[in-house]
Amino acid sequence: MAAKKSTLKVILLGDGGVGKSSLMNRYVTNKFDAHLFHTIGVEFLNKELTVDGCKVTLQIWDTAGQERFRSLRTPFYRGSDCCLLTFSVDDNQSFLNLNNWKKEFIYYADIKEPEKFPFVVLGNKVDVTERQVSLEDARQWCQENGDYPYYETSAKDATNVAVAFEEAVHRVLAMDDKTDYLIPTDTVKLHRKPRSANICCS
Amino acid sequence: MAADSVLKVIFELDGVFIHPGADEGGTDQDLLLSGSLRILEKDAEVLVEYRPLEDSVDPSNMLCAGQDSSSVVEWAQSPRDKSQSHQLLETQQSYETEWDMVNAVSFRKKPCANGEGSLSHSQGRSRWAFSVSVSDLRSITVKDEGWTFLILHLKEPSAPLPALHFHQGGSREFLDSLRRFSLLTESPGDQTCLLVSTPNKVLSQSFENLLDDNNFGLVHRFQRDPYVATLGGLSKVTNYIFDALRGAEEQQQRPPEEVADLLGEVIPGLEINQQEEPGFEVITRIDLGARPQVSRTEPLTADDWSKHLDAEGRLQGVEELRNKIFKGGLCHAVRKEAWKFLLGYFPWSSMSEERKSLQRAKTDEYFRMKLQWKSVSEEQERRNSRLRDYRSLIEKDVNRTDRTNRFYEGLNNPSLTLLHDILMTYCMYDFDLGYVQGMSDLLSPILFVMENEVDAFWCFVAFMDQMHQNFEEQMQGMKTQLLQLSTLLRLLDLAFWNYLESQESGYLYFCFRWLLIRFKRELNFQDVLRLWEVMWTGLPCQNFHLLVCCAILDSEKQKIMEENYGFNEILKHINELSMKLDIEEILQKAEGIFLQIRSCKDLPHSVSTILGFTDCHGSAPTKPGSAAALRPTRQDVCSNGLCRENRPPNSCRAEFTS
Numbered sequence: 001m002a003a004k005k006s007t008l009k010v011i012l013l014g015d016g017g018v019g020k021s022s023l024m025n026r027y028v029t030n031k032f033d034a035h036l037f038h039t040i041g042v043e044f045l046n047k048e049l050t051v052d053g054c055k056v057t058l059q060i061w062d063t064a065g066q067e068r069f070r071s072l073r074t075p076f077y078r079g080s081d082c083c084l085l086t087f088s089v090d091d092n093q094s095f096l097n098l099n100n101w102k103k104e105f106i107y108y109a110d111i112k113e114p115e116k117f118p119f120v121v122l123g124n125k126v127d128v129t130e131r132q133v134s135l136e137d138a139r140q141w142c143q144e145n146g147d148y149p150y151y152e153t154s155a156k157d158a159t160n161v162a163v164a165f166e167e168a169v170h171r172v173l174a175m176d177d178k179t180d181y182l183i184p185t186d187t188v189k190l191h192r193k194p195r196s197a198n199i200c201c202s
Numbered sequence: 203m204a205a206d207s208v209l210k211v212i213f214e215l216d217g218v219f220i221h222p223g224a225d226e227g228g229t230d231q232d233l234l235l236s237g238s239l240r241i242l243e244k245d246a247e248v249l250v251e252y253r254p255l256e257d258s259v260d261p262s263n264m265l266c267a268g269q270d271s272s273s274v275v276e277w278a279q280s281p282r283d284k285s286q287s288h289q290l291l292e293t294q295q296s297y298e299t300e301w302d303m304v305n306a307v308s309f310r311k312k313p314c315a316n317g318e319g320s321l322s323h324s325q326g327r328s329r330w331a332f333s334v335s336v337s338d339l340r341s342i343t344v345k346d347e348g349w350t351f352l353i354l355h356l357k358e359p360s361a362p363l364p365a366l367h368f369h370q371g372g373s374r375e376f377l378d379s380l381r382r383f384s385l386l387t388e389s390p391g392d393q394t395c396l397l398v399s400t401p402n403k404v405l406s407q408s409f410e411n412l413l414d415d416n417n418f419g420l421v422h423r424f425q426r427d428p429y430v431a432t433l434g435g436l437s438k439v440t441n442y443i444f445d446a447l448r449g450a451e452e453q454q455q456r457p458p459e460e461v462a463d464l465l466g467e468v469i470p471g472l473e474i475n476q477q478e479e480p481g482f483e484v485i486t487r488i489d490l491g492a493r494p495q496v497s498r499t500e501p502l503t504a505d506d507w508s509k510h511l512d513a514e515g516r517l518q519g520v521e522e523l524r525n526k527i528f529k530g531g532l533c534h535a536v537r538k539e540a541w542k543f544l545l546g547y548f549p550w551s552s553m554s555e556e557r558k559s560l561q562r563a564k565t566d567e568y569f570r571m572k573l574q575w576k577s578v579s580e581e582q583e584r585r586n587s588r589l590r591d592y593r594s595l596i597e598k599d600v601n602r603t604d605r606t607n608r609f610y611e612g613l614n615n616p617s618l619t620l621l622h623d624i625l626m627t628y629c630m631y632d633f634d635l636g637y638v639q640g641m642s643d644l645l646s647p648i649l650f651v652m653e654n655e656v657d658a659f660w661c662f663v664a665f666m667d668q669m670h671q672n673f674e675e676q677m678q679g680m681k682t683q684l685l686q687l688s689t690l691l692r693l694l695d696l697a698f699w700n701y702l703e704s705q706e707s708g709y710l711y712f713c714f715r716w717l718l719i720r721f722k723r724e725l726n727f728q729d730v731l732r733l734w735e736v737m738w739t740g741l742p743c744q745n746f747h748l749l750v751c752c753a754i755l756d757s758e759k760q761k762i763m764e765e766n767y768g769f770n771e772i773l774k775h776i777n778e779l780s781m782k783l784d785i786e787e788i789l790q791k792a793e794g795i796f797l798q799i800r801s802c803k804d805l806p807h808s809v810s811t812i813l814g815f816t817d818c819h820g821s822a823p824t825k826p827g828s829a830a831a832l833r834p835t836r837q838d839v840c841s842n843g844l845c846r847e848n849r850p851p852n853s854c855r856a857e858f859t860s
């Protein structure tokens with residue numbers, strides 16, 4: 001029997017300019033393009049992974065952050081397995097807005113049990129010297145909001161990027177272990193064979 | 203279902219005025235009556251109702267509002283006086299650096315000419331109230347005199363209804379709401395006249411009930427057209443079989459379907475009334491003839507251009523010139539001059555002296571607006587979150603726009619400062635809209651060509667006049683265009699459209715970026731310049747850019763269908779076409795499609811409307827050279843076919859006042 005394929009949908013949310021597109025590109029192509037355009041509309045990239053010997057396709061969705069585009073962005077939240085809440089450590093406002101992003105996601109993705117949904121928080125641009133958000137503040141926010149894993153990343157010099165995305169994958173697979181967290185798209189589980197232990201391989 | 207015999211307010215707008223004096227042909231133009239306009243649904247009937255305000259307002263105290271301070275006109279004045287009051291205001295403004303001018307609607311007291319206020323008791327008022335069923339409407343006249351007013355005409359002859367004056371805006375919203383229950387089409391002979399036709403009432407009724415049920419997925423499909431929904435359903439079945447044959451390793455997942463349903467909610471589906479008859483598709487499928495081969499020509503040279511200029515610098519043979527530009531584009535050297543005409547910054551009929559004085563006036567105006575944001579102190583900005591947000595977004599986006607282009611590359615490139623300053627000034631020019639992502643993409647090629655801050659600004663303003671609706675709060679322009687494109691695609695290639703529909707992609711969301719910024723991200727920079735100048739000729743028809751979309755889709759459909767792409771794959775595939783497209787090939791194909799549609803005898807009305815074919819169809823295929831005859835008049839119709847209300851009076855298409 002051929003190896004079972006499974007697709008995980010991960011979505012990057014956060015203020016415009018915090019580096020969502022750069023993080024996605026760094027992770028998928030391992031490049032940092034300082035001339036990247038700002039995102040218009042909705043894009044996604046796939047990355048093939050092997051987790052515990054199993055093949056997983058990570059589908060990473062990236063959107064434009066401006067309020068005006070909300071109605072055309074939020075439909076794509078549906079069916080997400082994990083949400084990467086992103087801010088930039090040199091922009092305090094983007095940190096303060098994490099809460100709004102989380103709320104928007106839970107509402108539009110129609111998450112039934114938000115407490116159980118896997119969020120991962122990324123503080124990007126750690127290579128920049130003038131920080132506006134301290135490590136402690138970020139950690140505290142994560143702890144108070146549901147004990148989310150927190151990573152300080154740099155898309156520019158690749159710090160922690162792969163680690164953060166892989167954490168997202170692990171979170172999702174771990175959720176499957178605990179079974180039935182009810183995101184509305186239960187059929188997607190059909191071909192993502194529940195347990196991470198037996199997801200794979202022949 | 204609960205909607206039966208319950209009165210439902212579909213639309214409501216206060217501050218709609220009637221001018222009883224003027225309507226009666228009387229000389230007393232000062233009388234005006236404020237009231238509320240509603241669209242009601244009552245016992246399966248849709249009514250338009252107007253009621254003057256009951257509690258009487260002394261007409262001598264009536265206030266009238268302009269959209270922004272620069273358009274404040276005491277509208278009781280005759281139109282001839284307007285220019286004067288503008289001038290007056292402009293001098294005033296130069297002493298004001300108050301920048302948040304659009305936000306604050308300015309009010310002026312109307313001079314009291316008739317102290318009696320003869321309509322101040324409600325008896326007098328109620329005789330102006332009316333209520334008519336939408337199905338009794340024959341047409342609506344839409345006129346603009348600095349504000350919009352509408353006149354409703356009934357099918358049955360009767361006493362005329364009073365004109366409704368939208369001094370505080372809202373006419374477009376009203377018409378949009380009306381479109382939910384009726385088809386409004388421009389009358390062939392008269393652009394100011396919208397013909398009203400109502401679809402089967404029972405159908406629209408049950409469709410409303412569905413909406414009440416919140417059953418969106420179903421509504422979405424039903425809303426489009428029950429007929430197509432069935433067809434789409436059928437092709438879905440076919441695809442299932444197809445899947446089964448392929449070995450169903452790529453079964454449809456639910457998430458894309460849900461995403462699609464939600465999108466369908468945001469982009470309301472093709473409405474029933476967009477099609478006159480259910481047989482529409484069958485007819486068009488039969489009748490669309492072969493697509494003619496089209497050739498393109500060399501770009502217009504500086505020599506060619508100067509041959510069209512007379513001694514006074516007036517352009518001769520404008521139609522021919524425009525045709526040449528449509529067929530071949532412009533050599534780069536001509537662009538700086540020609541774009542100003544194409545965009546409408548310079549009138550085609552102007553002499554060079556007139557253009558010089560126009561530029562002088564526009565330079566003053568630009569710097570006055572620039573000074574407005576330049577002179578905002580840090581303290582002030584701290585208290586103005588909208589300005590702050592605009593600025594921060596502009597700063598971020600300027601750094602992410604065309605940075606590989608020589609003109610914008612490197613740190614501290616002065617062109618970046620220009621991009622920034624022009625966008626900030628545009629916020630002052632149109633503070634309601636402000637800055638929306640995508641606008642930097644529209645400005646960048648213009649600044650690149652103009653190499654001049656002031657000219658680039660006014661050309662950008664002119665381009666934004668066409669693109670404005672794309673960026674507005676409700677993104678109505680985007681929704682309209684996606685629907686129009688869907689209508690065209692169904693005519694051109696029903697099989698492909700059905701395939702897309704079966705993959706939950708029938709509303710063509712994946713064309714979002716194409717439409718929002720006119721292919722700016724899809725083509726390399728030089729090709730964007732070519733495409734835009736071709737589009738700005740307004741040839742060969744209205745909404746030509748939608749045919750450009752069709753041309754690209756036509757080239758991709760084989761791949762999409764053969765690979766059996768689903769919702770996600772289609773989106774990805776289209777996104778990844780970026781920078782791989784050949785502009786000349788696309789333009790050839792798009793013009794070919796135009797000729798093909800043009801020669802179709804039984805063109806559905808919806809398609810003619812989208813493309814602005816106002817004469818009767820069935821004429822012989824138009825020769826490319828004579829395409830000019832079809833051009834809609836430019837100043838009335840934006841390139842998306844929609845008229846913009848309340849165009850700022852100092853729009854660069856204004857006449858010379860010098």
Ligand SMILES: Nc1nc2c(ncn2[C@@H]2O[C@H](COP(=O)(O)OP(=O)(O)O)[C@@H](O)[C@H]2O)c(=O)[nH]1
Binds near residue numbers: 018019036154
């Ligand atoms: N120094 C630094 N700059 C970054 C990093 N990630 C992104 N940027 C820059 O920040 C800006 C915004 O990045 P982008 O990926 O477009 O942000 P998005 O709007 O969230 O997608 C760009 O100019 C990037 O070059 C990072 O890790 N370090």
Ligand SMILES: [Mg+2]
Binds near residue numbers: 020062
């Ligand atoms: Mg981005």
